[in-house]
Amino acid sequence: DTAVSQTPKYLVTQMGNDKSIKCEQNLGHDTMYWYKQDSKKFLKIMFSYNNKELIINETVPNRFSPKSPDKAHLNLHINSLELGDSAVYFCASSQQFDGSYEQYFGPGTRLTVT
Amino acid sequence: TQLLEQSPQFLSIQEGENLTVYCNSSSVFSSLQWYRQEPGEGPVLLVTVVTGGEVKKLKRLTFQFGDARKDSSLHITAAQPGDTGLYLCAGGFQKLVFGTGTRLLVSP
Numbered sequence: 001d002t003a004v005s006q007t008p009k010y011l012v013t014q015m016g017n018d019k020s021i022k023c024e025q026n027l028g029h030d031t032m033y034w035y036k037q038d039s040k041k042f043l044k045i046m047f048s049y050n051n052k053e054l055i056i057n058e059t060v061p062n063r064f065s066p067k068s069p070d071k072a073h074l075n076l077h078i079n080s081l082e083l084g085d086s087a088v089y090f091c092a093s094s095q096q097f098d099g100s101y102e103q104y105f106g107p108g109t110r111l112t113v114t
Numbered sequence: 115t116q117l118l119e120q121s122p123q124f125l126s127i128q129e130g131e132n133l134t135v136y137c138n139s140s141s142v143f144s145s146l147q148w149y150r151q152e153p154g155e156g157p158v159l160l161v162t163v164v165t166g167g168e169v170k171k172l173k174r175l176t177f178q179f180g181d182a183r184k185d186s187s188l189h190i191t192a193a194q195p196g197d198t199g200l201y202l203c204a205g206g207f208q209k210l211v212f213g214t215g216t217r218l219l220v221s222p
Contacts, residue, residue: 043212090156100145105156
């Protein structure tokens with residue numbers, strides 16, 4: 001039973017296209033996230049939703065739009081893809097525990113823009 | 115902006131050796147977490163430390179949170195090839211800031 005799942009695992013597309021990545025968690029967590037990991041393996045938060053409400057919105061281009069239909073799902077839509085968008089995108093979920101939010105990550109979606 | 119610097123960036127050792135990875139910041143964190151990431155997978159949580167000076171052990175891994183809650187270390191005793199991976203520290207409350215990462219390679 002996969003706790004946090006993402007689709008697709010790999011996504012290769014051309015500049016200017018629009019694409020979506022889907023994420024689902026079956027852990028019953030209230031909070032979900034999107035992270036971007038660049039080629040140097042630096043992991044940076046993009047968005048966070050708590051019970052379908054956007055609570056964290058980092059400095060991300062408007063071309064990126066998250067959507068949470070319910071607290072178990074958080075999708076990421078990207079418009080007008082650019083070369084610099086190539087990266088691995090991770091979905092994660094968490095629940096507050098002992099004063100911290102421990103993250104459970106999905107397997108990642110490797111996006112390659114050509 | 116809170117930053118977490120990890121050192122070393124890369125470590126290549128032989129099986130059986132000991133090693134320590136450091137995670138440093140000029141900011142105080144309410145808690146620090148350590149994750150391990152293997153190629154093609156997402157990071158997996160190893161431990162969370164919340165009290166200054168706290169030491170936690172996970173088999174051959176020992177985690178310490180600095181007294182001032184600005185730094186942390188991960189010590190691995192008798193490293194094994196299965197320890198190979200990218201180690202990430204992360205600090206913060208709801209919004210985590212991740213460290214720069216340490217790539218560990220343990221050769222048989």
